[in-house]
Amino acid sequence: MPAPALRRLALTLAATGGLALPLAAQEAGGIAVEQPWARAAVQGGVGGAFMRIENRGAAADRLVSASSPVARTVELHATVRDGDVMRMRPVQAIDLPAHGAVQLQPGGLHMMLIGLNRPLSQGERVPVTLTFEHAGSVAVELAVQGAGAGGMAGHSAMPR
Amino acid sequence: MHRNLSAPGLALALFLAPAAYAQPTDRPPAAVPGETALPQGVALGGAFSLTDQAGRAATDRDLRGRWALLYFGYTFCPDVCPTELQTMAAALDALGPELGERVRPVFVSIDPERDTPERLADYVALFHPRLIGLTGSAAHVAQAARAYRVYYARARPGDGDGYLMDHSSFIYLLDPDGAVRGLFRPGTTAEDLAAALRRRLP
Ligand SMILES: [Cu+2]
Numbered sequence: 570m571p572a573p574a575l576r577r578l579a580l581t582l583a584a585t586g587g588l589a590l591p592l593a594a595q596e597a598g599g600i601a602v603e604q605p606w607a608r609a610a611v612q613g614g615v616g617g618a619f620m621r622i623e624n625r626g627a628a629a630d631r632l633v634s635a636s637s638p639v640a641r642t643v644e645l646h647a648t649v650r651d652g653d654v655m656r657m658r659p660v661q662a663i664d665l666p667a668h669g670a671v672q673l674q675p676g677g678l679h680m681m682l683i684g685l686n687r688p689l690s691q692g693e694r695v696p697v698t699l700t701f702e703h704a705g706s707v708a709v710e711l712a713v714q715g716a717g718a719g720g721m722a723g724h725s726a727m728p729r
Numbered sequence: 730m731h732r733n734l735s736a737p738g739l740a741l742a743l744f745l746a747p748a749a750y751a752q753p754t755d756r757p758p759a760a761v762p763g764e765t766a767l768p769q770g771v772a773l774g775g776a777f778s779l780t781d782q783a784g785r786a787a788t789d790r791d792l793r794g795r796w797a798l799l800y801f802g803y804t805f806c807p808d809v810c811p812t813e814l815q816t817m818a819a820a821l822d823a824l825g826p827e828l829g830e831r832v833r834p835v836f837v838s839i840d841p842e843r844d845t846p847e848r849l850a851d852y853v854a855l856f857h858p859r860l861i862g863l864t865g866s867a868a869h870v871a872q873a874a875r876a877y878r879v880y881y882a883r884a885r886p887g888d889g890d891g892y893l894m895d896h897s898s899f900i901y902l903l904d905p906d907g908a909v910r911g912l913f914r915p916g917t918t919a920e921d922l923a924a925a926l927r928r929r930l931p
Pocket residue numbers: 646647657658679680681807808
């Protein structure tokens with residue numbers, strides 16, 4: 570896989586007084602990331618990150634990994650409900666069909682930020698770099714919500 | 730649920746599996762969506778001896794005198810546990826200060842190896858100012874989980890502290906005498922939980 574230069578996205582953030590207002594879609598290489606957000610979390614612990622990823626290109630792509638300066642490692646996970654037992658499992662990649670989209674949300678696919686070197690506090694933004702098989706690296710900023718938030722504030726709640 | 734029967738290392742005969750025995754007739758008429766029937770002929774709840782987030786000894790007796798909402802999980806869970814704790818917190822807030830104060834929210838760790846009292850103190854504060862965090866020795870946590878028929882198992886061999894836990898995910902409603910009076914399945918909404926509390930609390 571070629572390693573395209575990191576496409577730093579133009580995050581034209583108006584001065585919002587620290588409020589985690591929704592970002593417009595963050596797009597690069599045909600990949601658009603909408604409403605990336607994370608749950609508040611404690612230092613040394615783990616954080617959940619969620620977003621909608623759209624592949625606007627004519628070829629299928631895959632999210633193969635993610636990383637963040639605030640976490641020792643970032644894993645792609647799926648939560649699976651087995652009766653009333655909840656299981657979390659790492660997944661190798663998240664498939665993005667051509668002209669398709671995937672929703673990362675509580676209770677389903679998510680990113681797990683492991684080994685946080687600082688707390689994630691509600692209202693702040695946290696950088697994460699997503700790596701796609703074809704689109705390469707896409708930098709996004711997670712808007713940190715409450716520790717038990719079901720979705721991004723000001724948007725219709727994610728289905729649970 | 731059948732798959733659970735082959736999971737290793739657990740007294741699975743004790744594992745709470747309401748779907749396996751809950752008959753429609755078991756269901757109290759006042760049940761809200763998400764609420765499941767209490768198991769018939771199975772003891773649920775009882776004595777435990779744990780440590781709270783301030784490092785103080787905490788037993789089932791310390792919960793007496795008020796209603797309680799009990800949830801078993803682990804702080805290294807970024808998805809399911811925060812959702813359920815938020816449901817508990819939002820339900821109490823929805824009840825308003827007077828009624829809400831009559832219910833203690835409690836989080837019991839099933840991952841005592843990583844969930845120290847200090848860690849629980851940081852964690853519970855994220856959800857509700859009155860949320861109590863309980864942990865303890867592996868044996869004491871196992872005893873508490875057994876009493877409430879909680880299934881838990883390490884799902885991935887630990888690469889350091891990176892392991893995941895599988896666990897059953899019920900919210901238990903305890904009355905002021907410590908008896909389990911309600912059982913809510915994962916995904917129960919805060920609105921439905923609050924409605925159930927309004928019906929139960931005299
Ligand atoms: Cu996870």
